[in-house]
Amino acid sequence: xxxxxxxxxxxxxxxxxxxxxxxxxxxxxxxxxxxxxxxxxxxxxxxxxxxxxxxxxxxxxxxxxxxxxxxxxxxxxxxxxxxxxxxxxxxxxxxxxxxxxxxxxxxxxxxxxxxxxxxxxxxxxxxxxxxxxxxxxxxxxxxxxxxxxxxxxxxxxxxxxxxxxxxxxxxxxxxxxxxxxxxxxxxxxxxxxxxxxxxxxxxxxxxxxxxxxxxxxxxxxxxxxxxxxxxxxxxxxxxxxxxxxxxxxxxxxxxxxxxxxxxxxxxxxxxxxxxxxxxxxxxxxxxxxxxxxxxxxxxxxxxxxxxxxxxxxxxxxxxxxxxxxxxxxxxxxxxxxx
Amino acid sequence: xxxxxxxxxxxxxxxxxxxxxxxxxxxxxxxxxxxxxxxxxxxxxxxxxxxxxxxxxxxxxxxxxxxxxxxxxxxxxxxxxxxxxxxxxxxxxxxxxxxxxxxxxxxxxxxxxxxxxxxxxxxxxxxxxxxxxxxxxxxxxxxxxxxxxxxxxxxxxxxxxxxxxxxxxxxxxxxxxxxxxxxxxxxxxxxxxxxxxxxxxxxxxxxxxxxxxxxxxxxxxxxxxxxxxxxxxxxxxxxxxxxxxxxxxxxxxxxxxxxxxxxxxxxxxxxxxxxxxxxxxxxxxxxxxxxxxxxxxxxxxxxxxxxxxxxxxxxxxxxxxxxxxxxxxxxxxxxxxxxxxxxxxxxxxxxxxxxxxxxxxxxxxxxxxxxxxxxxxxxxxxxxxxxxxxxxxxxxxxxxxxxxxxxxxxxxxxxxxxxxxxxxxxxxxxxxxxxxxxxxxxxxxxxxxxxxxxxxxxxxxxxxxxxxxxxxxxxxxxxxxxxxxxxxxxxxxxxxxxxxxxxxxxxxxxxxxxxxxxxxxxxxxxxxxxxxxxxxxxxxxxxxxxxxxxxxxxxxxx
Numbered sequence: 001x002x003x004x005x006x007x008x009x010x011x012x013x014x015x016x017x018x019x020x021x022x023x024x025x026x027x028x029x030x031x032x033x034x035x036x037x038x039x040x041x042x043x044x045x046x047x048x049x050x051x052x053x054x055x056x057x058x059x060x061x062x063x064x065x066x067x068x069x070x071x072x073x074x075x076x077x078x079x080x081x082x083x084x085x086x087x088x089x090x091x092x093x094x095x096x097x098x099x100x101x102x103x104x105x106x107x108x109x110x111x112x113x114x115x116x117x118x119x120x121x122x123x124x125x126x127x128x129x130x131x132x133x134x135x136x137x138x139x140x141x142x143x144x145x146x147x148x149x150x151x152x153x154x155x156x157x158x159x160x161x162x163x164x165x166x167x168x169x170x171x172x173x174x175x176x177x178x179x180x181x182x183x184x185x186x187x188x189x190x191x192x193x194x195x196x197x198x199x200x201x202x203x204x205x206x207x208x209x210x211x212x213x214x215x216x217x218x219x220x221x222x223x224x225x226x227x228x229x230x231x232x233x234x235x236x237x238x239x240x241x242x243x244x245x246x247x248x249x250x251x252x253x254x255x256x257x258x259x260x261x262x263x264x265x266x267x268x269x270x271x272x273x274x275x276x277x278x279x280x281x282x283x284x285x286x287x288x289x290x291x292x293x294x295x296x297x298x299x300x301x302x303x304x305x306x307x308x309x310x311x312x313x314x315x316x317x318x319x320x321x322x323x324x325x326x327x328x329x330x331x332x333x334x335x336x337x338x
Numbered sequence: 339x340x341x342x343x344x345x346x347x348x349x350x351x352x353x354x355x356x357x358x359x360x361x362x363x364x365x366x367x368x369x370x371x372x373x374x375x376x377x378x379x380x381x382x383x384x385x386x387x388x389x390x391x392x393x394x395x396x397x398x399x400x401x402x403x404x405x406x407x408x409x410x411x412x413x414x415x416x417x418x419x420x421x422x423x424x425x426x427x428x429x430x431x432x433x434x435x436x437x438x439x440x441x442x443x444x445x446x447x448x449x450x451x452x453x454x455x456x457x458x459x460x461x462x463x464x465x466x467x468x469x470x471x472x473x474x475x476x477x478x479x480x481x482x483x484x485x486x487x488x489x490x491x492x493x494x495x496x497x498x499x500x501x502x503x504x505x506x507x508x509x510x511x512x513x514x515x516x517x518x519x520x521x522x523x524x525x526x527x528x529x530x531x532x533x534x535x536x537x538x539x540x541x542x543x544x545x546x547x548x549x550x551x552x553x554x555x556x557x558x559x560x561x562x563x564x565x566x567x568x569x570x571x572x573x574x575x576x577x578x579x580x581x582x583x584x585x586x587x588x589x590x591x592x593x594x595x596x597x598x599x600x601x602x603x604x605x606x607x608x609x610x611x612x613x614x615x616x617x618x619x620x621x622x623x624x625x626x627x628x629x630x631x632x633x634x635x636x637x638x639x640x641x642x643x644x645x646x647x648x649x650x651x652x653x654x655x656x657x658x659x660x661x662x663x664x665x666x667x668x669x670x671x672x673x674x675x676x677x678x679x680x681x682x683x684x685x686x687x688x689x690x691x692x693x694x695x696x697x698x699x700x701x702x703x704x705x706x707x708x709x710x711x712x713x714x715x716x717x718x719x720x721x722x723x724x725x726x727x728x729x730x731x732x733x734x735x736x737x738x739x740x741x742x743x744x745x746x747x748x749x750x751x752x753x754x755x756x757x758x759x760x761x762x763x764x765x766x767x768x769x770x771x772x773x774x775x776x777x778x779x780x781x782x783x784x785x786x787x788x789x790x791x792x793x794x795x796x797x798x799x800x801x802x803x804x805x806x807x808x809x810x811x812x813x814x815x816x817x818x819x820x821x822x823x824x825x826x827x828x829x830x831x832x833x834x835x836x837x838x839x840x841x842x843x844x845x846x847x848x849x850x851x852x853x854x855x856x857x858x859x860x861x862x863x864x865x866x867x868x869x870x871x872x873x874x875x876x877x878x879x880x881x882x883x884x885x886x887x888x889x890x891x892x893x894x895x896x
Contacts (some may be wrong), residue, residue: 040846049692064846067857071576071585072842075750083757087845097583142758165460171564174580210482210565213576216860217561224668226460239861243667305800328581336567 008015039271040064043092044073045258046239047292050146055278061271070176073097081106081265089272090291093261094177096132096318102127107261114280117299121315128261133288136255136295136313137181138216139248139317140232142222152248155189156196158229159203167209169231173332175214177256178323180230183327184254184316196332205335220247237305238293247305252312255295340710344808347721347729354718357774358739360752362598365743368588368593368754382861384589393574401553401570404563406489407497409548411492416499416544417537419644421636424508426631428641434682435504435886437648438881440656442497442831444556445855446869451491451864452655454561455662457481462672463658482566493651495551498779499544500830505784505820506540515794531795540786542611546604550738553597554745554839571597575746580733581675587750594744601742602735657845683865693854693870697877699833703769704881708780708830711773715825716779716818721809722781723788748775749842758844763845764779771839772832779828787821823889830885831878 013227107128107326122131190197219236254256285298302309344509371378423434465477493597518528559573664679837852858867
């Protein structure tokens with residue numbers, strides 16, 4: 001009995017491993033060889049599968065997407081690049097990350113014809129950086145919990161004590177985009193009035209917001225009613241539909257530019273150029289705005305969120321890693337995180 | 339014999355050492371290098387910055403409370419459940435063999451989210467229920483506290499403790515207890531003077547393994563600790579690598595080195611307390627027979643307590659997951675919520691080619707990886723218990739190296755290592771990484787099982803003319819079956835939902851379930867996340883039941 005079962009287990013393990021070993025080898029060869037018709041894309045962006053399919057349909061090139069979180073992005077790309085094994089043809093990340101990749105020699109210059117209608121600040125052909133959208137941040141609230149008359153009319157309203165224990169936001173002592181956003185408020189909303197800006201921060205801190213690791217976990221507690229309002233991204237109104245979410249109509253909306261570029265040692269350089277051209281095209285921008293709620297820079301394309309086409313959305317001034325660390329320490333004191 | 343033992347020990351040291359030392363060495367190099375990768379100009383700046391952080395003291399204190407609290411809870415609960423399910427005449431005992439293992443199959447982030455839905459102070463389902471029942475104006479429970487974290491982490495680590503303690507409990511020689519009774523001791527005294535001391539190696543192994551796992555755990559500290567502003571080592575490291583875009587894993591590794599040292603000390607503490615292993619032998623040539631203890635009048639009350647405990651602690655969170663998977667967005671149960679239920683999330687997940695590929699890959703890694711892992715673990719455990727030389731001690735420490743390093747950085751260590759090999763970006767890198775990191779899951783239950791088998795049994799076989807291998811196959815392995823089954827389940831369910839290494843090493847074609855789950859989690863898609871999570875639980879349950887069935891057929895006494 002023991003022997004029979006043992007033989008059965010051994011045979012089935014061999015069989016399974018044989019089947020999967022073939023799959024593994026296929027993967028290995030496709031990842032390292034220069035197969036025509038494939039392009040590899042490293043990014044941290046939501047639900048881009050429809051774009052991949054559309055790109056494949058239009059060009060016959062298969063796009064392979066590897067999602068790498070922002071905290072691991074530079075470490076992964078530099079490790080692969082230094083070992084001569086950067087598998088990505090295209091890298092896509094927030095602008096400060098792309099700046100560091102450019103400084104590290106990872107990016108190749110490229111002039112894309114699709115970027116013709118884009119604002120000048122979004123095109124840096126010589127550096128190999130194209131900005132195609134803005135990670136816009138705003139105040140998102142639960143329509144069932146917040147009466148229309150209570151919806152904040154200005155950012156400073158969030159410091160009102162009526163919001164005590166009702167706010168969710170990404171941790172301002174670690175999350176780079178939240179840190180940059182809070183700093184940008186001073187310049188773009190409080191007209192560089194340091195005292196007013198600090199009063200707002202102290203008021204916000206006194207409201208005891210619930211901190212989460214990043215923007216990703218912010219919409220769920222608002223949708224479920226655990227919290228009433230949050231510093232979050234309006235795109236979640238699209239991706240979390242039909243959740244009772246809306247955004248406070250406050251100008252300007254601000255965020256870090258999303259950028260992309262071609263790797264200097266791209267294993268598939270021609271497919272990579274095609275991919276950038278496609279991504280910057282109106283067709284791709286429309287899918288990105290419609291399905292993912294992204295704020296794109298392609299002229300005349302907006303996400304399907306009421307009122308978003310009328311609001312001013314501006315890119316924020318990016319902070320260096322040193323500045324981010326200093327501000328993180330400052331916010332740690334203000335918000336009392338330990 | 340001694341020569342054979344020596345050869346086996348050295349071969350295993352080379353193999354296990356190669357698997358576990360490489361990534362850790364890379365991390366140590368990274369912690370001593372300028373820049374973001376493993377190789378740069380030598381510097382100790384990262385150590386100075388990491389250890390002069392004024393928050394570190396509070397973080398360490400909270401970590402100690404969290405880790406000891408959760409490990410104690412897991413071990414005590416496991417002892418209780420293992421005793422009831424293996425030694426008593428409790429009705430539906432098989433249920434209490436499956437229930438403690440359930441948390442092992444649930445992605446930890448999902449289990450944590452489920453508890454947030456139940457016990458958050460604003461509108462947690464259980465809190466709302468209690469408020470309504472007793473007409474209170476505030477919530478009684480707040481999950482975002484240290485006790486909340488300890489409870490959820492303790493439940494998540496319960497399977498580890500249970501799967502180590504249960505096999506030891508099931509092969510317990512009841513003659514020892516009977517002798518105690520004959521000498522006039524009551525049941526209480528027998529429990530503390532005989533039963534628990536004899537089980538000491540298993541209890542300590544479970545406790546220490548749970549402690550090390552808690553140290554590396556990230557899901558509970560991030561989903562429950564961070565909103566409550568309670569930071570432990572794992573979240574401290576996360577904050578360290580998250581501030582700014584150029585995450586310095588070298589600096590995080592510098593802190594990780596202390597965790598590694600603490601873990602190694604714990605392993606030596608464990609070895610010290612179980613040093614005279616012959617004291618714990620319960621299966622010898624005289625034959626052994628674990629008898630069933632009759633609960634008599636206590637049967638029904640204990641059954642009700644167990645059922646309630648299992649329902650509230652384990653089944654309820656799973657029900658919450660089923661509920662979340664059916665509603666369109668995160669919403670509190672209401673008539674509106676039930677009216678809007680649909681299978682949309684399920685259909686999306688089942689039609690998603692990447693989710694299906696992930697399922698296939700994870701299944702392969704779970705079944706094949708655990709089988710390979712358990713084969714290696716059997717030899718390692720044999721050397722650790724039966725050889726017990728200094729080299730065996732080195733082997734035991736080596737087996738814990740990758741496992742002891744905080745999860746948030748060990749994956750980077752493997753990336754720094756694999757990128758220099760042809761295995762990078764293949765499923766084989768994941769397979770090797772998994773086995774190297776989670777080897778203790780196979781070794782611990784097997785060492786506990788080996789300790790209980792008297793060496794006379796092997797010696798009798800060898801004296802009777804059987805070969806070394808034949809003795810191992812015909813005598814040792816069958817007696818080890820409970821340990822093998824436990825180890826296999828621990829490894830397979832871990833590999834099936836592994837995230838730490840996978841998130842860094844998986845690439846298109848080698849996607850795995852946990853990475854797909856993380857994608858849904860990062861996008862706040864709790865519905866799809868729960869649907870995929872439940873698929874994971876169902877597949878894991880089937881695997882566990884199958885292996886338990888095979889195990890019961892192989893056990894010599896049944």
